Amino acid sequence: LLARKFTDKHEWISVENGIGTVGISNFAQEALGDVVYCSLPEIGTKLNKHDEFGALESVKAASELYSPLSGEVTEINAALADNPGLVNKSCYQDGWLIKMTVENPAE
Amino acid sequence: MLRAGCRAALPRRPPGSAPLSGAGGAEAGAGGLKRTPLDALHRSRGGRMVPFAGWSLPLHYGQGHLQSHLHTRRRCSLFDVSHMLQTRVYGRDRVRFMESLVVGDIAELKPGQGTLTLITNERGGIVDDLIVTNTSEDHLYVVSNAGCADKDLAIMRGRAAELQATGSDVHLEVSDNALLALQGPSMARALQAGLSDDLAKLSFMNSITATVFGVPGCRVTRCGYTGEDGVEISVPAGRAVELAEQLLGDPEVWPAGLAARDSLRLEAGLCLYGNDIDEATTPAEAGLLWTLGKRRRAAMDFPGAAIIMAQVKEKPKRKRVGLMSVGPPIRPHTAILGPEGTPMGTVTSGCPSPSLGKNIAMGYVETAHSRAGTSLTVEVRKKQHPALVAKMPFVPTQYYVAK
Numbered sequence: 021l022l023a024r025k026f027t028d029k030h031e032w033i034s035v036e037n038g039i040g041t042v043g044i045s046n047f048a049q050e051a052l053g054d055v056v057y058c059s060l061p062e063i064g065t066k067l068n069k070h071d072e073f074g075a076l077e078s079v080k081a082a083s084e085l086y087s088p089l090s091g092e093v094t095e096i097n098a099a100l101a102d103n104p105g106l107v108n109k110s111c112y113q114d115g116w117l118i119k120m121t122v123e124n125p126a127e
Numbered sequence: 128m129l130r131a132g133c134r135a136a137l138p139r140r141p142p143g144s145a146p147l148s149g150a151g152g153a154e155a156g157a158g159g160l161k162r163t164p165l166d167a168l169h170r171s172r173g174g175r176m177v178p179f180a181g182w183s184l185p186l187h188y189g190q191g192h193l194q195s196h197l198h199t200r201r202r203c204s205l206f207d208v209s210h211m212l213q214t215r216v217y218g219r220d221r222v223r224f225m226e227s228l229v230v231g232d233i234a235e236l237k238p239g240q241g242t243l244t245l246i247t248n249e250r251g252g253i254v255d256d257l258i259v260t261n262t263s264e265d266h267l268y269v270v271s272n273a274g275c276a277d278k279d280l281a282i283m284r285g286r287a288a289e290l291q292a293t294g295s296d297v298h299l300e301v302s303d304n305a306l307l308a309l310q311g312p313s314m315a316r317a318l319q320a321g322l323s324d325d326l327a328k329l330s331f332m333n334s335i336t337a338t339v340f341g342v343p344g345c346r347v348t349r350c351g352y353t354g355e356d357g358v359e360i361s362v363p364a365g366r367a368v369e370l371a372e373q374l375l376g377d378p379e380v381w382p383a384g385l386a387a388r389d390s391l392r393l394e395a396g397l398c399l400y401g402n403d404i405d406e407a408t409t410p411a412e413a414g415l416l417w418t419l420g421k422r423r424r425a426a427m428d429f430p431g432a433a434i435i436m437a438q439v440k441e442k443p444k445r446k447r448v449g450l451m452s453v454g455p456p457i458r459p460h461t462a463i464l465g466p467e468g469t470p471m472g473t474v475t476s477g478c479p480s481p482s483l484g485k486n487i488a489m490g491y492v493e494t495a496h497s498r499a500g501t502s503l504t505v506e507v508r509k510k511q512h513p514a515l516v517a518k519m520p521f522v523p524t525q526y527y528v529a530k
Contacts, residue, residue: 053386054193056479059455059508075508077456079192079478080386 203311232420251434305367310357354395396519
């Protein structure tokens with residue numbers, strides 16, 4: 021059973037075999053409204069905890085995304101390019117944002 | 128991740144906008160915000176209420192921003208715009224009074240005809256954009272921005288007092304009517320059901336008084352802020368809810384809020400005062416020279432005329448343009464770079480266009496780079512993205528003209 025941990029910025033990370041999957045919470049996607057564009061980092065980007073790594077855009081405004089942990093981006097959710105609304109419809113499953121290595125499990 | 132996410136992109140409120148008594152039947156609600164006559168209706172229909180220009184207004188309802196925007200273009204939406212200032216100007220000298228403040232040919236307006244015009248200042252800057260209608264009754268009907276209400280009223284009252292002191296006959300009345308905007312291709316069908324006047328005879332920018340769905344004493348003006356065929360209905364405050372409920376009883380009419388209002392007007396290429404135009408922008412820079420009356424240009428008898436007419440002759444140094452792009456949306460205050468990569472402009476409004484599936488924006492650029500089709504660059508989150516200068520409106524308008 022994967023444990024999903026939440027940050028105070030309404031993001032979640034779920035770690036399996038040293039790889040963390042990152043997304044936003046239901047509260048966050050509801051507050052944001054319809055997501056129309058996802059700005060995500062390139063694979064290989066090194067992130068420190070709290071670094072801004074992208075943004076989710078609704079029609080009205082942009083909301084920045086902050087890295088919950090330190091690590092390196094290994095994968096981004098390609099489905100979001102054509103279907104950004106997945107973030108709203110399935111924020112815990114199909115609407116995941118990035119996967120990253122977990123440098124420091126203690127974080 | 129979440130800041131005051133939605134509010135970050137709401138139009139700027141002018142500083143010092145203090146509560147104003149009388150406009151729109153206001154009563155101070157929570158946090159000192161004024162409430163329109165439809166406040167309870169918005170809340171009961173799931174309106175997400177936000178502060179705007181000192182008023183509590185719905186940002187959107189249950190269907191969300193995107194669906195509301197698209198529904199307006201396909202069917203019809205009802206917006207509560209009671210926060211805007213509605214003023215009636217009476218007296219034999221009302222036209223002279225109005226022309227002393229604005230750039231338009233007000234004397235030439237036919238009975239029932241209105242026009243978009245600008246109040247300008249001595250530096251040629253735009254104080255407000257507003258609609259002035261020559262009613263076929265004994266007054267001019269003026270609708271101006273909520274965010275400029277205190278400023279506009281002070282100017283109008285001051286000028287009226289000056290003219291009265293020299294024996295002129297002019298006086299103002301602020302209306303506390305509600306103002307409902309019904310916008311979209313289904314508007315005519317939905318409204319005709321409650322109107323005995325033939326809407327087919329009412330052209331864009333014309334106005335009548337009528338009984339609407341049994342509510343007498345309404346003013347119906349064919350105008351709006353969406354680019355669609357639409358009307359704004361000024362209705363006595365005490366019967367505004369009744370009228371709104373009648374209109375919303377039509378299944379094709381959805382309530383809509385500030386969020387859709389902003390994305391719709393941007394698609395239509397319409398300026399938002401405080402973002403795209405303000406006291407530091409001139410009509411020439413803003414691309415609003417068409418508001419200058421033909422007679423007024425020759426007479427040069429409006430505030431700032433010398434500066435403004437000089438810019439008609441020798442083009443201004445910067446111009447308001449439309450921009451389109453793909454990739455990350457372009458938001459206000461984004462830097463615009465010229466072909467050499469040097470910053471030479473700023474975005475004043477921007478959003479992803481629900482109708483087009485691309486990003487649209489308005490901003491000011493150096494005149495040399497303002498022609499439609501020019502390739503420019505915008506800087507979003509430290510990355511550069513191409514943007515093209517585009518003609519406005521971005522989405523074709525549907526204004527109605529009677530045959």
